[in-house]
Amino acid sequence: MYAERVSRLTGAVAWTSTPSGSGPGRVLPDGCMDLLWYDGRLLVAGPDTRAHVTEGAQGPWAGVRLYPGTAPALLGVPADALRDRRVDLTDLWPVTRVRRLAARVHAAPDPVTGLEEAALSRAAETEPPDPLLRRIVAALDAGRPVAATADALGIGARALHRRSLAAFGYGPKTLARVLRLQRALALARQGTPLAETAARTGFADQAHLARDVRDLTGLPPGELLRGGRALSDRP
Structure with missing residues (x-):
């Protein structure tokens, strides 16, 4: 439980x-x-x-x-x-x-x-985290491309990558991919069809969504959604 x-x-x-x-x-x-x-x-x-x-x-x-x-x-x-x-x-x-x-x-x-x-x-x-980090998360979670995020923040792609490694553990492209996965799973768990989920969360198509889900979770979307037991998912 x-x-x-x-x-x-x-x-x-x-x-x-x-x-x-x-x-x-x-x-x-x-x-x-x-x-x-x-x-x-x-x-x-x-x-x-x-x-x-x-x-x-x-x-x-x-x-x-x-x-x-x-x-x-x-x-x-x-x-x-x-x-x-x-x-x-x-x-x-x-x-x-x-x-x-x-x-x-x-x-x-x-x-x-x-x-x-x-x-x-x-x-x-401790000192509070750099407020810029929340802006990075918000931009990537909204589906903004990495290059556009760097430009909007005025820090450059290399600086964004360095900050992301230290703050999030991986580069902004991987963080964007992980956040997109979570957005897609949230929609799918609400009953949204996978094709529509893919379109609404920035995947090229349903096949792209299925590949990413399998790569990041180890299970195909259907099996994962039926109950591959997840101990912790982002709320």
Whole structure:
């Protein structure tokens, strides 16, 4: 069972998951990074370029999904260093600091609340992310081409690529592709036919949509929409 709510941390989502069934879980790429709590451990999920398939970790899980581009400032690590990875927080921070944070999560009414409070506390200690990053996400999520986004922001294509690697974990073309996938899945889950979904979300045609879905998620659209178990999708 998966449940989520809007977090008190700007742009973030607080979630819990206790998978049902014994099959593998599938976490779809969404441009985000997560602070995780599982079996008494604090972990970080980096930005995914493909679906992350989970095996055997039945939960319960708790997490705070951070808005694209905001995690590096909180963690002190560029996003591309964590691309397609799940790491213990002790790999990034001193052990004593992580122990204090884990004790704080233990003492909270529930793990997700403890994680959220920890993220809020850390955000208060750090400089806020560059506002330009939200503008990058907004432009790409609206389907604006990468070159047009760079021109509109006045930063140049190379500068946009460098900023995107550090903030999102991959270049703007990959981020645009991931965001387009999420827009398409949201429409399809509402019952929109795949051909219409493809046209409305910027794909050349339904075949293009099907190739991208299979490449990014590991499943064809029909199977994914019927229930290839996704532990976390962008809301």
